[in-house]
Structure formats: C-alpha cells, structure tokens
Amino acid sequence: MKNPLNRRIFREIREGFGKYLVIFILMTASIGFVSGFLVADTSMITAYNESFDRYKIEHGHFRAAKFLNKAQRKSAEALGITLYDLFYTDRSMDNGTVLRIYKNRDRIDLVCLMKGRLPAAAGEIALDRLYARNNGISVGDTLSSGSRSYIVTGFIALSDYSALFSDNNDAMFDSVKFGVGTVSAEEFGTYTQNELLPVYAFMYNDGIPEEEYAEKDKAEDLLETLAKEVKLKDYIRRGMRIRRSSSRGKTWDLIRP
Numbered sequence: 500m501k502n503p504l505n506r507r508i509f510r511e512i513r514e515g516f517g518k519y520l521v522i523f524i525l526m527t528a529s530i531g532f533v534s535g536f537l538v539a540d541t542s543m544i545t546a547y548n549e550s551f552d553r554y555k556i557e558h559g560h561f562r563a564a565k566f567l568n569k570a571q572r573k574s575a576e577a578l579g580i581t582l583y584d585l586f587y588t589d590r591s592m593d594n595g596t597v598l599r600i601y602k603n604r605d606r607i608d609l610v611c612l613m614k615g616r617l618p619a620a621a622g623e624i625a626l627d628r629l630y631a632r633n634n635g636i637s638v639g640d641t642l643s644s645g646s647r648s649y650i651v652t653g654f655i656a657l658s659d660y661s662a663l664f665s666d667n668n669d670a671m672f673d674s675v676k677f678g679v680g681t682v683s684a685e686e687f688g689t690y691t692q693n694e695l696l697p698v699y700a701f702m703y704n705d706g707i708p709e710e711e712y713a714e715k716d717k718a719e720d721l722l723e724t725l726a727k728e729v730k731l732k733d734y735i736r737r738g739m740r741i742r743r744s745s746s747r748g749k750t751w752d753l754i755r756p
Contacts, residue, residue, distance in 0.1 A: 554609040554658035557700035558707045559718060560585055561725065562733035566697040574728045578721060580701040583607040588694045589665075593643040594634060597665065599679045600624070601657075602687035607700045608659040610681060614638060615653025621686045624649035628656060630663065630678025655681065659700075698733075707737065 558580075567575065567582075576582055585608070587601045603617055604610055610617065613628045615638040626636060631654050636642070642649045660679050662672040701721075708714045718736035725731065 554611065555607050556658050557583070557585075557608055557737065558702050559721075559734070559736040560659075560698055560700040561729075561731055561735070563697045563699065564730040564732055566692065567699070567729065571729055575699075575701075575725060578724055578728075579704050580721065581704060583700040583702070585698045585700045586695045587698060588690050588696070590644045590647075593645075596630075596634060596676050596678060598626075598630075598642075598644070599665065599677070600687075601679065601681050602684055603681050607702070608657065611656040611658065613654040613656060615651075617655070618652050618681065618683045618686065620683055621689065622648065622650060623652045623686065624680045624682050625653040625655045626651055626680045627660065627663065627674070627678045628654035629674045630680075633675045634678075649680075649682070649686075657681075 572582060583606055585601070587599050590598050590600060592598050610625070612625070615625070617625050624642065626642075631637075631651070636651060638651055638653060640651045642651065657679050663674045663677055663679065665673065665677040703717070708717055714737065722731075722734050722736075725734075
C-alpha cells in the first residue's frame with residue numbers, strides 16, 4: 500500500500516514552490532559564503548605567517564634617548580640580539596600632512612613595491628599606496644616640504660606599517676594626514692642627526708618563541724636587561740604593544756615620539 504503522504508509532499512512543494520525556492524537559494528548562498536570565507540581565511544593566515552620570513556619583519560624595536568655609541572651597541576647585542584638601524588624623520592609636508600621618511604631597506608622590515616620603482620637618487624621618494632591614494636598623489640608627482648621637494652617614483656607597503664599609526668597610543672589609524680615613505684641612501688644622508696630619531700629594530704639570534712606567553716616573557720627579559728644598558732623612550736615587541744607597566748610590576752617610561 501502506497502503511503503498517502505508521498506502525494507502530499509509533492510503537492511506541498513508544488514503549491515509552495517516560490518517559498519521553497521527562496522529558502523533553497525538562501526541556504527545555497529549561505530553555504531557558499533561560509534565556505535568561501537573559511538577558504539579565504541586559511542589562505543590569508545598562511546600568507547600572513549609567511550610574510551614574517553619573506554619580509555624579514557623585526558622581532559621588536561626600541562627608541563633610545565640618544566644614538567647608541569659603539570660600546571652601547573656592543574652591550575645591547577651581547578644580550579642575544581642583532582640590531583638594525585631604523586632611523587626616520589617626520590616631516591610636515593606642504594599639503595598639510597605628516598610624512599615619516601625612512602631610508603630604503605634591504606636588511607630588515609623589507610618594502611613591498613606595489614607600483615613604479617624604488618627611489619634611486621636624491622630628491623626621489625616612494626610613498627605608502629594608501630596614503631598616496633587618499634591624497635590624490637600619482638607616480639611622477641612632486642611633493643614639497645619647505646625647501647625640499649621629492650619626485651614620487653612608486654607606491655609601496657611597509658611590512659611594519661600594515662596600519663598607518665603615527666603613535667602607538669592612537670586609538671585609530673590615519674592614512675590621510677599621516678603617511679610613510681622611503682628615500683635613497685643619498686637623500687637620507689642629507690638629513691642631519693638632529694632631524695632623525697634613534698630607533699633600532701632587533702632580531703633574536705636564537706629565533707622568536709612560537710607561543711605568545713614565551714615570546715612575551717622573552718621580550719620582557721630583554722627589556723629589563725636592555726634598560727640597564729640604554730635609556731629607552733619606546734620599546735615594542737612583535738606580539739603586542741608594551742605600555743608603561745610590565746606583568747612583573749616594574750615600570751619604564753615607554754613614550755612614543
């Protein structure tokens with residue numbers, strides 16, 4: 500004997516076809532959206548993790564009160580780290596923005612070239628792509644800062660500026676009024692020491708711990724010892740920002756410039 504419910508099911512589908520079609524489309528779209536999100540999420544995490552080695556991203560950096568002399572640098576590197584100069588100058592531009600300028604990098608926190616070329620001569624500059632777009636700047640344009648002028652040779656992304664924070668205490672990044680750029684060694688050499696800030700990136704010689712708590716402990720041990728050798732104005736580890744106090748109850752003046 501045939502089940503009478505079979506006829507009822509087909510009749511119900513036929514009479515409510517529109518309703519069930521909408522439900523089917525919504526379910527299909529939801530499944531597709533979630534599946535795509537999970538695939539993209541995995542790909543982005545993989546690319547993110549690979550970027551640390553690809554662009555030689557620092558394990559941390561600090562700003563000293565003064566430029567380190569040879570003895571201080573040797574004492575700091577005796578703590579099991581390798582130091583890299585990461586000096587920069589903040590310049591007020593004639594377009595009403597502030598531009599943080601670094602020298603072209605080839606050892607640490609490497610640059611990703613998005614368009615054009617890197618600066619190779621004096622008077623040339625490569626700008627963060629987002630800053631350039633928000634300020635209507637194109638490759639070949641000229642930017643001015645008082646008596647200085649720069650020809651834009653390309654657009655870049657700096658591996659240590661995935662978001663354009665000018666200060667670690669800022670609640671929101673600003674890619675309109677603040678930007679970063681790189682210039683050639685020739686151009687950077689024209690800046691006086693008084694115009695530069697003594698910032699040093701570091702890498703642990705024995706590598707960085709994978710576990711966050713271990714990385715934090717290692718960074719705080721370094722900070723505690725480093726503070727005895729060098730007067731610090733700022734100290735940032737890779738895992739998170741270290742503010743004025745540590746988990747061990749000790750305090751340093753960690754003030755962003």
